[in-house]
Amino acid sequence: xxxxxxxxxxxxxxxxxxxxxxxxxxxxxxxxxxxxxxxxxxxxxxxxxxxxxxxxxxxxxxxxxxxxxxxxxxxxxxxxxxxxxxxxxxxxxxxxxxxxxxxxxxxxxxxxxxxxxxxxxxxxxxxxxxxxxxxxxxxxxxxxxxxxxxxxxxxxxxxxxxxxxxxxxxxxxxxxxxxxxxxxxxxxxxxxxxxxxxxxxxxxxxxxxxxxxxxxxxxxxxxxxxxxxxxxxxxxxxxxxxxxxxxxxxxxxxxxxxxxxxxxxxxx
Amino acid sequence: xxxxxxxxxxxxxxxxxxxxxxxxxxxxxxxxxxxxxxxxxxxxxxxxxxxxxxxxxxxxxxxxxxxxxxxxxxxxxxxxxxxxxxxxxxxxxxxxxxxxxxxxxxxxxxxxxxxxxxxxxxxxxxxxxxxxxxxxxxxxxxx
Numbered sequence: 001x002x003x004x005x006x007x008x009x010x011x012x013x014x015x016x017x018x019x020x021x022x023x024x025x026x027x028x029x030x031x032x033x034x035x036x037x038x039x040x041x042x043x044x045x046x047x048x049x050x051x052x053x054x055x056x057x058x059x060x061x062x063x064x065x066x067x068x069x070x071x072x073x074x075x076x077x078x079x080x081x082x083x084x085x086x087x088x089x090x091x092x093x094x095x096x097x098x099x100x101x102x103x104x105x106x107x108x109x110x111x112x113x114x115x116x117x118x119x120x121x122x123x124x125x126x127x128x129x130x131x132x133x134x135x136x137x138x139x140x141x142x143x144x145x146x147x148x149x150x151x152x153x154x155x156x157x158x159x160x161x162x163x164x165x166x167x168x169x170x171x172x173x174x175x176x177x178x179x180x181x182x183x184x185x186x187x188x189x190x191x192x193x194x195x196x197x198x199x200x201x202x203x204x205x206x207x208x209x210x211x212x213x214x215x216x217x218x219x220x221x222x223x224x225x226x227x228x229x230x231x232x233x234x235x236x237x238x239x240x241x242x243x244x245x246x247x248x249x250x251x252x253x254x255x256x257x258x259x260x261x262x263x264x265x266x267x268x
Numbered sequence: 269x270x271x272x273x274x275x276x277x278x279x280x281x282x283x284x285x286x287x288x289x290x291x292x293x294x295x296x297x298x299x300x301x302x303x304x305x306x307x308x309x310x311x312x313x314x315x316x317x318x319x320x321x322x323x324x325x326x327x328x329x330x331x332x333x334x335x336x337x338x339x340x341x342x343x344x345x346x347x348x349x350x351x352x353x354x355x356x357x358x359x360x361x362x363x364x365x366x367x368x369x370x371x372x373x374x375x376x377x378x379x380x381x382x383x384x385x386x387x388x389x390x391x392x393x394x395x396x397x398x399x400x401x402x403x404x405x406x407x408x409x410x411x
Contacts, residue, residue, distance in 0.1 A: 049349075081407070103293040121346055189401070
């Protein structure tokens with residue numbers, strides 16, 4: 001009896017501490033509803049302004065000398081090294097040593113996956129129905145239409161954003177992505193891949209405010225083993241996606257060219 | 269009570285540890301993070317454009333010579349979410365002070381971080397120094 005009471009208390013304590021801050025919204029089919037506008041690469045709750053105050057992206061200017069928030073070309077603190085084959089790691093280093101000027105997005109090309117999901121400067125929107133999930137990204141105005149419980153088409157052309165199909169495993173949306181070209185970076189300066197890239201994403205909404213994003217990248221041509229990253233998407237109520245037409249006034253490639261011509265020293 | 273207030277302080281401090289990832293391509297390539305600049309001048313032109321916005325500033329030196337400086341910063345959608353209103357917050361003719369980092373080529377252009385407006389209000393016009401250049405740690409471990 002005493003043991004049962006103790007166990008009961010322990011369970012109560014564990015259950016209370018493990019309880020999510022708010023319930024997971026459900027769709028009519030009972031699945032977690034991922035619908036909403038989200039910010040990648042953040043762990044902060046609240047609306048856009050609240051979550052990005054201080055030194056955050058789109059901050060309000062309170063502390064300009066605060067440490068730089070890492071960009072999608074930076075390796076976040078604590079992350080393990082990407083498992084590139086030695087020759088490929090060399091190639092990643094070359095791009096890093098050129099301070100990311102070879103970034104495909106500098107030419108206004110689509111950012112690819114999983115980079116676009118984990119960047120925080122621009123919001124993304126998820127629209128979910130029982131048959132498909134649609135993901136819209138403000139950055140470069142790219143989108144994904146993800147049919148559920150459907151196979152990949154067998155006539156895929158290599159593409160920047162790949163071809164996505166999804167299914168539910170319990171409360172987790174699992175998205176399988178294939179059909180990539182080799183023209184995007186995965187996560188960090190120079191993190192190239194081949195057209196053999198295969199990505200599996202797992203979206204788990206753990207409470208009203210947060211989706212856990214777990215992604216596995218496989219590429220036998222350049223990686224030694226699957227590369228696994230964990231990130232979060234945070235709900236940003238009241239934020240709307242804006243237009244982003246990158247080619248409008250892209251002066252940076254010209255500047256890079258000019259710097260290289262002048263023999264700029266990119267040494268850190 | 270004291271405990272509560274400590275918790276509150278923690279709750280306030282935590283957002284500062286956020287690691288949201290900007291998407292900008294390399295600012296760090298064009299600008300030198302070791303060369304901060306603070307300049308005051310008169311706005312001559314503002315371009316709210318993608319992928320980056322620009323504004324131009326007439327800056328007078330001690331001898332009274334005027335030089336026009338170019339500053340690069342966030343795209344329009346990010347400016348809006350950062351608190352800027354196009355044609356309202358900052359206009360041609362306004363006197364502002366800009367903190368940022370000088371271009372590597374040493375000419376009159378810079379990456380803008382913080383703008384102090386004519387009314388004293390401060391807003392970020394661009395990301396921190398070095399944004400997009402790969403940071404201090406490459407994605408792969410090197411021996």
